[in-house]
Amino acid sequence: MNSSAIKTSNLTKQFGDVTAVNDLNLEIPQGEIFAFLGPNGAGKTTATKLLTGLLRPTRGSAVICGYDIQKEPLKAKQLLGLVSDQPFLYQYLSGYEYMNFVGDLYQVPADEQKEKIPQLLEMFELKDWSEDLIDSYSHGMKQKLIMAGILLHKPQVIFLDEPLVGLDPKSARLVKDIFLKLSERKVTIFMCTHVLEIAEKVAHRVGIIQKGRLIALESVSELKNRVHSGNNLEDVFLELTGGTEYASLLKFL
Numbered sequence: 001m002n003s004s005a006i007k008t009s010n011l012t013k014q015f016g017d018v019t020a021v022n023d024l025n026l027e028i029p030q031g032e033i034f035a036f037l038g039p040n041g042a043g044k045t046t047a048t049k050l051l052t053g054l055l056r057p058t059r060g061s062a063v064i065c066g067y068d069i070q071k072e073p074l075k076a077k078q079l080l081g082l083v084s085d086q087p088f089l090y091q092y093l094s095g096y097e098y099m100n101f102v103g104d105l106y107q108v109p110a111d112e113q114k115e116k117i118p119q120l121l122e123m124f125e126l127k128d129w130s131e132d133l134i135d136s137y138s139h140g141m142k143q144k145l146i147m148a149g150i151l152l153h154k155p156q157v158i159f160l161d162e163p164l165v166g167l168d169p170k171s172a173r174l175v176k177d178i179f180l181k182l183s184e185r186k187v188t189i190f191m192c193t194h195v196l197e198i199a200e201k202v203a204h205r206v207g208i209i210q211k212g213r214l215i216a217l218e219s220v221s222e223l224k225n226r227v228h229s230g231n232n233l234e235d236v237f238l239e240l241t242g243g244t245e246y247a248s249l250l251k252f253l
C-alpha cells in the first residue's frame, strides 16, 4: 500500500521552447496541506493540470493515491477534486441542479444528495441563490459552488488553483477551516496560491516553483530559518525568487 497521496517523477511539460514544468519530483503524504507558490508564469497551473490529467506530460509521471493519472485516469480521477483557476460550470443549470449533476457523476446515493446538498449550499451561503442559474453568479460564488460540489463527492486529494481569488474574507476563512478539517480526516490539499498569508497560516509544507523548477520544498518555519533576512513568508518568497529586482527600475517612474 502506497501512502503517498501525490507522487511525481521527473514530471515535465514543454510548450514549444518553453519548459513550463521541468523535472518536478514531489511526494506529498496523505493529509498534508501543501501550498504551491511561485511568480506568475512559474508553472503552477501547468503542474496542476498535469497532476489532474488535464494535460499530458512531455515526460515523467504523476501518481494519485497509487494510480498513475495517465495509465489509470478513471481510478485516479475518481479520487480527486479540482477547483481550477477558471471555474468551468454549466451556465444554464441552477446551483442546486449542478450539485445534483456532480452527485450523479460521482455516484453519490440519491438520499445522501438530498440530505447533504442543502447543508453544503448553506455552508457556502449559496442557499438563497440555489434556484438561480449559475450564469448569474459572481466569480466567488462560482468558486464556492465548485467547492461545495467537491465536498459532496468526498475526494481523497483536492487540487485548488488560486482558490481564494474572488472570495470575501468570511468565505476565505471558511475555506481555511475546511482545509484544516479535511486534513484531519487525511484528505490531502494541494493549493496553488499567491496569497502567502494563507499558505503561512494553514500549509504544512510549501513548495516554491520558478521557471518550471522547484527551488524550495519545506515547512514554512524551515523556509524562514533558511533565508535569514526574512521573518515572514513574503520576504522569504521574494528573496528566493528574486522578486525585488524591479527596485532599480522604479527610478523611471
Ligand SMILES: Nc1ncnc2c1ncn2[C@@H]1O[C@H](COP(=O)(O)OP(=O)(O)O)[C@@H](O)[C@H]1O
Pocket (backbone or CB within 6 Å): 015, 018, 019, 020, 038, 039, 040, 041, 042, 043, 044, 045, 046, 047
Ligand atoms: N497552453 C499553453 N501553450 C503555450 N504555453 C503555455 C501554455 N500554458 C502555459 N504556458 C506557458 O507555460 C508557462 C507556465 O504557465 P502557468 O503554468 O500558467 O504558470 P502559473 O500558473 O504559475 O502562472 C508560462 O510561460 C506560460 O506562458
Ligand SMILES: [Mg+2]
Pocket (backbone or CB within 6 Å): 044, 045, 046, 085, 161
Ligand atoms: Mg496559474
